[in-house]
Amino acid sequence: MRKKAALRIIISVILFAVIFFALQRLLMPKYMTESKEGAMIQEYYQNAGDNDVVFITDCEVYENFSPVKLWNEYGIPSIIRGSAQQMIWQSYYLLEETFRYESPSVVVFNVMTMTYDSAESVGDQSKMEAYNRMTLDGMRWSKSKVSSIKASMTKEEKEKSGIWSYIFPILRYHDRWNDLKEEDFRCFFKQDQVTDNGYLMQVKVNPVKDDYPRIPLVSYQFGDICYEYLDKIRLLCEEHNCQLVLVKAPSLSPIWYDEYEIQILDYANEHDLLYINCLEHLDEIGIDWNQDTYDQGLHLNVYGAEKLTVYFGQILRDECLLQDRRSDSSLSEKWTEKTRLYDQRKERMEKERDQEADIQP
Amino acid sequence: MESELREILEEIRPDINFDAETQLIxxxxxxxxDIVTLVAEINARLDIAIPAEELIPENFNSAEALLELLERLDEE
Amino acid sequence: MSFASVTFFVFLGILIILYYALPHKIQWVLLLVASYVFYLFAGWKYLPFLVFTTISTYLGTNYISRNAEASKAYLEREKDHLSKEDKKAYRAQAKKRSRIAMILVLVVNIAILFFCKALLVDPFLSLAKGNTSLSFLTLGLPMGMSFYMFQSLGYLIDVYRDKAKALKNPFKLALFVSFFPQLVQGPISQFTELEESLFSEHAFDRKQIAFGLQRMLWGFFKKMVVADRIAVAVQALQGEEYRGFAFFILMIFFAIQLYADFSGGIDIAIGIAQVLGVKLPENFNRPYFSRNIADFWRRWHITLFQWMKRYIFYPISVSKPMLNLSLKGRKKFGRFGMRIPVYIGTFLTWMGTGIWHGFHWHFILWGFLNCIFIVVSEELTPAYEKFHSRVSFSNKKGYDIFQIIRTFLLMNLIQITDLFPRLSEYFGKVASLTYVFNFHILWDGTMTKLGLTGTDYIILLCGVVLMFAVSMIQRKGSVREQMLKIPCVIRYGILFIMIFAVILLGSYGIGYDASAFIYNQF
Amino acid sequence: MKKRSLLVFASLMIAALLMLTACGGSKEPETSGDDSSDQGGKLVFLYKDMEIAMKEDAAPILEALGEPKSYTEAASCAFEGLDKTYYYGSFYLYTYPDGEKDRVNMVVLCDDTLSTPEGLAIGDSKEKVESTYSADGYNGVNAYVYTKGDCTLTIIMENDKVSSIQYGAVFES
Incomplete structure (x- = not known):
């Protein structure tokens, strides 16, 4: 009798767990068609290992640098660990995690991130929470993830559910049952790759129209917390024998003020870091604002990104002394496949774009 | 005392058979x-003041219990 | 730490394991530690108040009981030497000392309670901040203070009345005061009722634990799926523009919210205690099936109104001055005059309860309305009875249902005052019931602008039907006992469905963006 | 003996009460200082007698303002909807998306042809700022910041002269 009761409890616990985790998996957003940025972090694990360059931070890297192009031009294997509105502490913990999967020689950090020093700099709190989810949910469990969650949670998140809703994401997504899509079922077990080694491709063309206003700010000083984490990132790189390169991507907005530039130059000088402000090399890169941007100069499209990558690869080769590794056959094989997918994606997206253009007058 | 109590009870709730009920409260x-009215009435007619602490179900569940209470209070 | 949080479940899980794994002798100690941990999760700020109430109650009760014992011993020793008058005088004197001690502790604690309530949960403050706190649902604030205070003060009075013995162990008293399941929304236990199960040892009892968990589950369902969901519409419907029939809908919705939230919270509290082998008193007895207002108050928030009756209404209405007043009134006005104490007692009790809800006119109005309705219905009883003896209803059941609906609507009219701190607004809306007949809001899309979608309404409907069904089943005794009779596969199926209903349909967390909607309203 | 212990007990209680009220009393400013941002009144920008308040629906305002001199838009990472900037020669109007609607996010005055409804314009002195608004808003470095309800008015100073006047929406944090 007792045995029977115990058996009943065990079976129901197992059954409960199965249903619970299945529902949880089903309800978590898959980010396959909308907000693809949400899928990027978890995609990393399939492409991790043996990358010489790791790009961190947000859309100013993941839409502006193309690892596939970098490989094909210079034989430098690279990956982007980007996510939407990545805060600097998130970049740090992602990097910390990355060093457990591979040992890159160069880490590229985009300095615009220095201006996001708190939840307020994102403005809308609900967006902030959504960005947190997109950056954090995809991470595998590790000390880095826990630390990143703790550093990232908004006040509301802390009050409402705290870290539990990251441990059991169903607590966050429980009411998505009402708007489940086909992709939630299709990608239940395995998600599609939405990026090419972290690069989120855009093919549309939307030229720059007017200048972006340079509104004076009360303060141009980067936050203490940003400096704190930039130091941490620098030390982490030193510890792993890795060169930290600072870069300002060629995005016209948000405005990169001169006051920002001075602070970064000071920092780079003080710590002997390589810093490239792409905004000052637009002509060398060959950016044509009528052709190379998909959103009026905020981010590059694939044509611009490839130009920038060619330019930047040169620096990686000449200044960071990265080797051409195309002679490595297993690596080469891997990248040939990536290139194939990349070209396929490009072709498909261009076709879609052209079709769309035909429909709209 | 008993007969007077009965009288009071019946005046207050003529619809109840107080001999049979043991679950009045x-x-x-x-x-x-009803209870407060009862206390006031007992005070008026029998000159026994029932203090608030005695207003507990055990003392009022039946006519018998109530009578016991009154006898006890009367003695003190 | 809210009951509806993972942290709480982890806390409860650890507690249960320790509770039944460690020697059963220390179970009550564990409960005490757990209660303080629970309390500390809410912040250390209120801890001094809890400790103070505990210590003052301890000192008070022990002083009273030592004083009583000493005087008894003295009388026993000297019984041959003292005259009857001397004894009586001595006894009176001893009682007086006890009374001073009791009143002292009472006054100090009540002063603290009012002080904290006025300062920390003043309705004006919360209004200014834009979040109209549902004051009937936040009675326990700040931090369960009202409930633990009522409980300890009741105990103090019981000791004074010699109905309970003073606890010699201060830590046991500390547990009685702080027992965590009842800290949030009650119920308010009476010492003599709780003592036995709180301090005794409890063996691991699978059935009790399962029943406790099931009760919690039902509470979570009511609270999270029904109450928290409908809350959005209740909030929206308070807007200026919703009058007439919309106000009627608000009353119904508020009634649902209030009951689901409050009784759900109590279910959770009783369930937690049951898991730990402690029996808490029931606080609701299907109140919306009451026949009249007085009946309603015997079935709604039972423990509070028992408390009010025991420690406020009775002492006032049978006090010496009242009885004298009654005697005089009887001579002058007959039967009605005799009942003056009852009315004064009722009036003061309701006013007190109203003021305790918060220092605001609409609570005083609430107390006043309750008082009026109860007194009027009491006075009309003989007339009703006369009427019934002449006209016999062929349809008894129909009349019952009529009474139930009438009481329900009347109660809604009273309870809804909670939402309208501005009395003019309340009266305006009530008046609009008689001349604004905007029934079209049911189908013209107004209902979907309240922050609830069609799906939400379907869920709510299912929830309310389920609550109704459970009430009906309850009439035949414990629902959980009856569930034991059905095959175990079905029973487990039902429980699983309920658990996942709470997880999926509950309105909690950030996803459920009620605040954004409410924000748009203002 | 009895009396004395009662006395001791009583004084204990009273002492404890005093202690509690004292410690409770010190909490007072904490609770009352909470709603300082809501002291009645509003901060709004007036342009040709048209009120432009933060978080308002931008559509009717834009319609009344007519064709802007220039226009830019920016998508936020990963979200639908665009932050839009309209330039009208003497001021910028920023909007942010909120579901279907665009709402006013910021108004920035660009030259001294415009002034705030209270009469402050670019180029005015520090004293004028303090007499028009108050000295309380000074951030200690280079700006005056005033928040009322949904709006923050930021006045940036350069060489003791007003160099920029900005109205911005306040988002709850």
Whole structure:
């Protein structure tokens, strides 16, 4: 009798767990068609290992640098660990995690991130929470993830559910049952790759129209917390024998003020870091604002990104002394496949774009 | 005393058979209004003051219990 | 730490394991530690108040009981030497000392309670901040203070009345005061009722634990799926523009919210205690099936109104001055005059309860309305009875249902005052019931602008039907006992469905963006 | 003996009460200082007698303002909807998306042809700022910041002269 009761409890616990985790998996957003940025972090694990360059931070890297192009031009294997509105502490913990999967020689950090020093700099709190989810949910469990969650949670998140809703994401997504899509079922077990080694491709063309206003700010000083984490990132790189390169991507907005530039130059000088402000090399890169941007100069499209990558690869080769590794056959094989997918994606997206253009007058 | 108590009870709730009921409070037959009226009436006619602490179900569940209470209070 | 949080479940899980794994002798100690941990999770700020109430109650009760014992011993020793008058005088004197001690502790604690309530949960403050706190649902604030205070003060009075013995162990008293399941929304236990199960040892009892968990589950369902969901519409419907029939809908919705939230919270509290082998008193007895207002108050928030009756209404209405007043009134006005104490007692009790809800006119109005309705219905009883003895109803059941609906609507009219701190607004809306007949809001899309979608309404409907069904089943005794009779596969199926209903349909967390909607309203 | 212990007990209680009220009393400013941002009144920008308040629906305002001199838009990472900037020669109007609607996010005055409804314009002195608004808003470095309800008015100073006047929406944090 007792045995029977115990058996009943065990079976129901197992059954409960199965249903619970299945529902949880089903309800978590898959980010396959909308907000693809949400899928990027978890995609990393399939492409991790043996990358010489790791790009961190947000859309100013993941839409502006193309690892596939970098490989094909210079034989430098690279990956982007980007996510939407990545805060600097998130970049740090992602990097910390990355060093457990591979040992890159160069880490590229985009300095615009220095201006996001708190939840307020994102403005809308609900967006902030959504960005947190997109950056954090995809991470595998590790000390880095826990630390990143703790550093990232908004006040509301802390009050409402705290870290539990990251441990059991169903607590966050429980009411998505009402708007489940086909992709939630299709990608239940395995998600599609939405990026090419972290690069989120855009093919549309939307030229720059007017200048972006340079509104004076009360303060141009980067936050203490940003400096704190930039130091941490620098030390982490030193510890792993890795060169930290600072870069300002060629995005016209948000405005990169001169006051920002001075602070970064000071920092780079003080710590002997390589810093490239792409905004000052637009002509060398060959950016044509009528052709190379998909959103009026905020981010590059694939044509611009490839130009920038060619330019930047040169620096990686000449200044960071990265080797051409195309002679490595297993690596080469891997990248040939990536290139194939990349070209396929490009072709498909261009076709879609052209079709769309035909429909709209 | 007993007969007078009976009289009072019947005046307040003529619809109840006080000999049979043993759940006047727990059964929700007498409400708090009835009890206070009862206390006032007993005070008026029998000159016995029932203090608030004695207003507990055990003392009011039956006519018998109530009588016991009155006898006890009368002695003190 | 809210009951509806993972942290709480982890806390409860650890507690249960320790509770039944460690020697059963220390179970009550564990409960005490757990209660303080629970309390500390809410912040250390209120801890001094809890400790103070505990210590003052301890000192008070022990002083009273030592004083009583000493005087008894003295009388026993000297019984041959003292005259009857001397004894009586001595006894009176001893009682007086006890009374001073009791009143002292009472006054100090009540002063603290009012002080904290006025300062920390003043309705004006919360209004200014834009979040109209549902004051009937936040009675326990700040931090369960009202409930633990009522409980300890009741105990103090019981000791004074010699109905309970003073606890010699201060830590046991500390547990009685702080027992965590009842800290949030009650119920308010009476010492003599709780003592036995709180301090005794409890063996691991699978059935009790399962029943406790099931009760919690039902509470979570009511609270999270029904109450928290409908709350959005209740909030929206308070807007200026919703009058007439919309106000009627608000009353119904508020009634649902209030009951689901409050009784759900109590279910959770009783369930937690049951898991730990402690029996808490029931606080609701299907109140919306009451026949009249007085009946309603015997079935709604039972423990509070028992408390009010025991420690406020009775002492006032049978006090010496009242009885004298009654005697005089009887001579002058007959039966009605005799009942003056009852009315004064009722009036003061309701006013007190109203003021305790918050220092605001609409609570005083609430107390006043309750008082009026109860007194009027009491006075009309003989007339009703006369009427019934002449006209016999062929349809008894129909009349019952009529009474139930009438009481329900009347109660809604009273309870809804909670939402309208501005009395003019309340009266305006009530008046609009008689001349604004905007029934079209049911189908013209107004209902979907309240922050609830069609799906939400379907869920709510299912929830309310389920609550109704459970009430009906309850009439035949414990629902959980009856569930034991059905095959175990079905029973487990039902429980699983309920658990996942709470997880999926509950309105909690950030996803459920009620605040954004409410924000748009203002 | 009895009396004395009662006395001791009583004084204990009273002492404890005093202690509690004292410690409770010190909490007072904490609770009352909470709603300082809501002291009645509003901060709004007036342009040709048209009120432009933060978080308002931008559509009717834009319609009344007519064709802007220039226009830019920016998508936020990963979200639908665009932050839009309209330039009208003497001021910028920023909007942010909120579901279907665009709402006013910021108004920035660009030259001294415009002034705030209270009469402050670019180029005015520090004293004028303090007499028009108050000295309380000074951030200690280079700006005056005033928040009322949904709006923050930021006045940036350069060489003791007003160099920029900005109205911005306040988002709850």
């Amino acid at each position: 727990d059964g929700g037959i007498l409400d708090s209004f």
